[in-house]
Amino acid sequence: MLTRKSKSKLNKRATRTRQWESVSTVGHVSSTRKLEKLMEEVAGFYETGEEAVRREEVVGRLNQLVKTWVKKVTEEKGYNAEMVEQVNAVIFTIGSCRLGVNDPGSDLDLLCVGPTHVTRYEDFFGEFHRMLAELPEVQELNPVPMARVPVMRFKFNGVPIDLLYANLELTTIPEDLDLSVPSLFQTWDLDEENEENLRSLNSCRVTDKILHMVPNIQNFRTALRCIRYWAKQRGVYSNVLGFLGGINWAILVARICQFNPNALPSWLVSRFFEVYSQWQWPKPVMLCPTDESSLELLSYWRDVMPIITPVYPCTNSSYNVSWSTLCRMQEEFQRGNQICEAMERYKTGWSPLFKPFLFFEAYENYLQIDITARNDDDLIKWKGWIESRLRLLILNIERDSEDILQCVPHPRNFTDKSKRLHSYYFMGLRRKLGVCAWKGEQFDIRYTIEEFKNRVEMYYTSRKQPGMEINVYRIEVNNIPLFVFPNGVRPKRSKNLMNQKRKGDDNLHTLN
Template sequence: MGIPGLSNQNNGQKWLGITEPISLAGPTEEDVIKSQELEKYLQGVGLYESQQEAVGREEVLGRLDQIVKIWVKTISRAKGFNEQLVHEANAKIFTFGSYRLGVHGPGADIDTLCVGPRHATREEDFFGELQKMLAEMEEVTELHPVPDAHVPVMKFKFNGVSVDLLYARLALWVIPEDLDVSQESILQNVDEQTVLSLNGCRVTDQVLRLVPNIQNFRTTLRCMRFWAKRRGVYSNVAGFLGGINLALLVGRICQLYPNALPNMLVSRFFRVYTQWRWPNPVMLCAIEEGSLGLSVWDPRRNPKDKYHLMPIITPAYPCMNSTYNVTTSTLRIMSDEFKRGSEVCEAMEASKADWDTLFEPYPFFEAYKNYLQIDITAENPDDLRQWKGWVESRLRQLTLKIERYTYGMLQCHPYPGEFSDKSRSFHQCYFMGLQRKQGVPVNEGEQYDIRLTVEEFKGSVNAYTSWKPGMEIHVSHVKRRNIPNFIFPGGVRPSYLSKATGENRQSSKSRVSGQSQAEKSQGGKTAVLGADDARKRKRSEDNNTSRVSKSSLSPPNREVNEDRTLISATSSCSMKFDDSEVNSMGDQKRQKPCLKLAGEIPSGDNVSNVSAMHNKQPDAPDTSSTKEEERLAIEQIMSGPYEAHQALAQEPDELEEDLGYRNQVNDNGGSVKSNNFASPSSTFAVAEEQVISKETICSTHSCSNGGLEELEPAELTAPLLCAIPAPVPQRKPLISHRFCSRPMKDRTV
């Protein structure tokens, strides 16, 4: 079998993928027209680079290839090789990622790989001699080597083009010009970092081999990357989808609908992944064991793989999960977005929506009433670049901690990007939306105190081995009305047409449905409800009314102080949630997601209910398959070798790293006593109470803000933030919702 993933049907026909296609139907005239409209739309929003920029990238790659060839000859001569070996010495540049896939846009990075011989080491030669050569070149700016990263990389700009350069040291004395990195034999006798560095090129090449129509794949992938960025779910490091994750998801849809054009592929992308029962894996080809004994993804044998919530498996040996960063919260958010996308595509097929509706930006700063703001500073640009990369790699841990220590009652929505306050030197900040778990009864005055959780996170961040004076971080609780102005375009807070009350918006008609439906928006998001359905937004998960996003509204036009509450032992981060202050955009959160929060596989009934939402669609272009048949086909696809795989609720390795620091907190901060978890209905209590001194300061950064609002310390009634993490309950425990912690002493860096 020449191509991995190539299978045979009973009638002798061939297909790409581990299962037969859902539909072999070709496009209709309407599909052709809508696909052309989609391509024009993508061109209109500037997703294609100019010819001049394309030529510039080619010149940079050619120049870089010359540089590494000179480099390898230089180090060969320095190591005492004779002139014959120096003449034969060679290194070669490969590309991967969005550039290799052909879906990069203007200003995008070029992911590159330098393949060198066995005598060219990574530490001394690549991050030594080559780095020195690049630093001395006028064309190279912003050179930033990261030798201690999981995949070591050298970042820089060459003639203004951003380049990420990896290194693979092969077990060969001479690198041939026609080297094929997709061959399994290239992985023999190489170290783990080389395997990881080669993986990008090998995966990219395999993806292009495993899709039936590369042009349709590229257009669809370009569309889905744009959608993910606009909807705030494009960031692998934040636990969402990165470029390779989307490429694999789109590639699988292309396999399932091999003759479809991009218009239909986009629609089927949302339909399939709305019904997908995670953690069933998405795979372009079968996982092969290989002959080199390298570990591959298999939850039946590898304990860590059991914790993966949304496995999307790379097709090249050794097959790995490309979405190990996904958390319960980010999976929930992506599930909501898949469902919304499916609903918009349904409306588009009925001519009740357009591409603008699908790509409407997600109004993150109108979606919640409570946020965490993480500010970082450094003394110079190089320090900030290093500090920023380290902090971003740890932000996922903060999400995991908060959810774990509040039993999932407090949910986090990380914003996939950063902001900079131009009035502060060398500053970056990040935001996380916070909300109480939907569908849980609200007790009056309930609060969540996450101070110690935040301090543990800051402790892990400050353990950075390359920490330098000036690298500081502080975390504060900020209300939506007090979001700082610098995050808005031009530093100006947008004005509101009204106070965004339900009464003012009930009378507006739905642009998407075109029916006599009342619209209700919460904090800028529009939810399409039934005509006299004012109370349905508080109903339970039985509400199947279709909701489609509409144009976002702006925040209220009012002058406020940018007051932020620094989270420390002196100011409790106790966020109060009552009936009026649950997620202000509750209607946009789907009442009945098809994916369960704890990572468990939903029942078949849930999948049936989801597909039932699409029964009123007009005649689909694909006449060979009804939606019910598609649903059954998707069920069949997921009844594979990992059908029994149930992702566990937490990923303990992520949190065990900070156990030592948590113990240090207990040693320094007093006698916080751990309590045994007796039963799901147990009530927790602390043996001793301790008065929190307002003179105790626990922060690595002092915030000088005239409008600082200090929250009153809460009572110590629930030790959910104790030294020993409580076990994950199998059902919802009846616990007190005032989660508090003892103060810890001042910790200086």
């Protein structure tokens, strides 16, 4: 039995707890308002009403085009007039647009779902490609049929489009098709074609599942917008180059929302960095318990940063991540956590979290990848192919240096106004942190580079046109070309940054 004195102590403790929770809640409301205000002040962070209308018009126009296309294909394949009249295809928004976090200038990700007799390679990358090529509204048309998720990339009235295709075992596609119904595809044999279909369909299904599994959609969206902006500012937003893309970041944020169902966005952002700065990769991130028999090829455990999709068949959405890019992201998680802790302690603002990463000052050695072609169309196709292969160069450098060298890509490409039909990518080179440099130790990666170039050209032989070339050079930080810097002006190098680099770059000047 509690004494009167014990009861008094418990009551005082409970009162202090309620007061702390009240202060904490007020603090989080204030911090969230500051965070939202900062995001509103970022130029181009939110889509305007005019841009939203323009996007909807593009989706509507493409929806009309795919309906015309499937009718044409159906007629050419000899189906009767009634079938031609009834056949249909439907466009779904996917990615950031479907999540409700799209920003101006971002790609518009779309999925076209067609009937069983309209195929991906013959019809979508054949007839539909030809139809798009004839339209004046379409620019920079670039089909990528060999990608893990085949995609048609182009601009429609200036709006960048990534269009996927999947066909279902239906003679026509209803306008109100619900892709969450498992019976649509659970009876499929998972051959190569059906696996590609499922990956395309899952781009829509995963998004819907995420929104269904978060406890508060608005708080999730606000937190995700902040993390997406942070990732772009810090140079770690690019699925194709080995970082994370939109759906990866969405799953990571959604998991934090599940951990903290009543938390406001500012708390979610802080917890995001706290949790992932301590996460023991390759322990997978999952939004729900998963039957391992449904995991695609049961291979996620071989990946370095598994982020598992929550719908059948469960796959690792971050299969492109390498040890180099994982280490880079871990550094950013640590930095973000330190800033958030300091913000809690000293009541500082959010601005330091979003300070841009100075990629071209961060390393002593770089690789410069120079891509050239004879005309704009060839450059778009050739650049797209090489970009999809750059991850192999990173993996090969890690392999041939026995994981001592790290190769960190810049997430975007560059152009030099003085040289037409050239496109450039850059990668920072450094020694793995914590690995001591032996005196005179050298790394000769010339063979690694030549092997990469040969493989890129070999697999593109049937489509390679005269003038399509790729060259890879090692350059030092002082020789970075001026066109990568704002206004073409090289900034002065920070002494602190130079000292930090030397810890991981000792003796890398001897790199061949």
